[in-house]
Amino acid sequence: MTQTEPPRFAAPDLRATPVRIVPKGGFDDWLATQDEPVRDWVEANGFDGAAGQILRLPAPDMSVARVLLGWGGAKDRARSRFLAAQAATALKTGTYALDGDLTANEWEEAALGWLLSSYRFSRYAGKSEPGPQLRAPRGIDAARIEAIAAGEFLTRDLINTPASDMGPDALEAAVRDLARTHGAEVSVTTGDDLLTANFPMIHAVGRAADRAPRLIDMRWGDSGPELVLVGKGVCFDTGGLNLKPGASMGLMKKDMGGAATVLGLAHMIMATGLPLRLRVLIPAVENSVAGNAFRPGDILTARNGLTVEINNTDAEGRLVLADALALADETPPDLMICMATLTGAARVAVGPDLAPFFTDDDALAMALQQAGRRVRDPLWRMPFHRPYETMIEPGIADLDNAPSGGFAGSITAALFLDRFVQDTPRFAHFDIYGWNPTAAPARPKGGVGMGARALFDALPKVLDL
Template identity: 75%
Template sequence: MPSDTLPRFAPPDAAATPLHILPQDTFADWLGAQPERLQAWVESCGFRAGLGEILRVPGDDGALSAVLMGWGKPAAHARGRFAVARALSALKTGTYKLDGPLEGDDLNEAALGWLLGGYAFDRYATQSPPTAKLVAPAGIDAARIEAIAAGEILTRNLINTPAADMGPEALEQAVRDLGAAFGAEVISTIGDDLLTANFPMIHAVGRAAEQAPRLLDMTWGDTGPTLTLVGKGVCFDTGGLNLKPGASMGLMKKDMGGAATVLGLAHMIMALNLPLRLRVLIPAVENAVAGNAFRPGDILSSRKGLSVEVNNTDAEGRLVLADALALADETPPDLMICMATLTGAARVALGPDLAPFYTDDADVAASLAVAGTRVRDPLWRMPLHRPYDTMIEPKIADLDNAPSGGMAGSITAALFLDRFVTDTARFVHFDIYGWQPTAQPARPKGGVGMGARAILEALPEVLNL
């Protein structure tokens, strides 16, 4: 990401307009202590400090002297996140400094939300919208929040870019650009070399596309515990020969959202120089339709040695991930995390805003849940329910990539992936959506990261950093 596009706070000595954060339950007391002129202005404008209310206050010369922002009542905040970012759509320009009762996690959320609220995907636009600036509030780690925002924006940009400009080649270039920025090593295995290197399922899924399939392998750091991130990089998913209907294909540029999310998380980790050894594995393919496409009924071999019956070519993500996970498991890290836009079943269960994750490690699960709440990156643990293993065991192969019946689809997908991770003690799989269907504060409609901030927050406890 070019340095001039990174999200930044305004310099601490910048001239800034006060932005007063006013909780509704203390608003009357605050207003009563203000000059009569301000009280009259507030009353005449009908400002009541409801959540998200904005009121500009003119000075004696008519110029803007302050901004009031309603903080509402505590119950209102349970229904949304990044409330301070609501101010951006009203203010648009200028530089501001927060004044109010926010502290700790609330203050961090406000500062991060401001940076993320200024995001717009403008790669194809002739003009970029203006963005109001914020002076870093006292009491936050500004550099950390800027690094987190930069990683999230990298994720959003990668997801939002259409497949014509974000195919396997462009995704590889994005990995190489990120690696070059932080001194990481990047190795790629491409096309028929995947067969020589024993990645048969990555090759099978991607061989019908114009751009060759590939496995991207980035490593960084030489001391500390080991962390491996595996991200699904299906740059576009037609469904293959089990062709998706048009309505389902429209968002499939986001099917590399797992890869985009682990790259955003990797950016955060490297920018913050965390004391660990990082590996990122991304199988980058396009699931296309051509005469050499893999077929329903095919039996595929895998790197792990397990055979897989293909009962639906639209369940391709777990196939490419399986080979990458098997590679990662050959040198077991202290923690392995897989992120993928894997199943519609996860959306049916939890909707677009809540990221389900699977792990057998109760301590890791607890750390992630607490971290997600703290940094407003909500997660929900789902069960690796072993009695469902029989659902992914067909009669003519070791595994079935798409069991019939339609039940527990997210769980059976997670169980499928778990078969390829046998030596890593701690493994977590995220079945994310990677898309914001309607605009919300700090999250415009489009690509969005899920789970990365929670993972980052949990790493010091999980890996004893």
């Protein structure tokens, strides 16, 4: 697939127009230090340091001498992430250098937000015009920020690509491209070979599609702790024989958002050379309708021997993930992370902006939440509430893939997946949305990564790297 060009900082020797970050608190004191023409211009244009305000200060020849960016107050910045991206969007062309009194975390957020604001998905219409360039602020790890932005661009591209061009075969090709870039190894089990290799639920969900189901397995690194990333790769979800209504099917190209997100995270890890062993598992399928589609009432036997009653073929993501999780658990890694666009219940609970996650490991949860706050990638811990286990135990089989009643849908889905992770010491499951419904600074409408930046920031602490 054609990937959006990864963003880069401007060369440090390029002449750059300064962008002065001006907070609302202390604005009058700052203004008093400026010369009279600047004070007059600022007052005439009503600039007062409010969050996201942009003001160009003219030079004598009427070129732009410098730019002011309103930074607002603490509550404004809590409400709106990536304020520096607003300047990048407003300025459009040229080379700029940020200036101001920020913390180390704020400098990183400002620099990353500027890079992320340049994303345009132009594969099918228009073209990606070069935007304003930013010189990397002093004190940040520019290569690391570029790697994070490139990983996010990869995630967005994969989610935004329609299923006509992003089926299981294309997803495999994207993994192979990423592996070639970083010297990773890839093995793939496809079609009826899934049955021979004991991945029965991946095969059952994907067998009705023209493009064969597959399990994609990528490995990188030969020393350090082992991290396994499992990403749901349902490239399109019709709902199967429990067919979705048209309105619910409209965004189902994004049902491989978990796979897209772990691949973006994998790029961050490999591009920065984290000292660990990485394994990425992606069950890639289409949930289609045909005469050989799996049916409501079927009972499937998973890789680990558990039987699953199918009460809704539209609860397919947990089925394909179960086989992949069981495989990883056979040789337990130090940490396993599952990411999936799994339930509508998670969106009802926390909306589209928060990435809810489940873990029994309090230390892991704390590290993730702290990282999410630090890098402005918001997470919310949800409970593995064990009393609800009875809701996924139908009696006729070990597990029910779609318990009736409608209560606690995200929790019961997480509990279902947890049955396939028995020996791995540390496990977290993310029930993400993978889509930004409304454009925001550095986050255009469309596919978006959720939780990857927080995980990347937390990994050194969690794995003692």
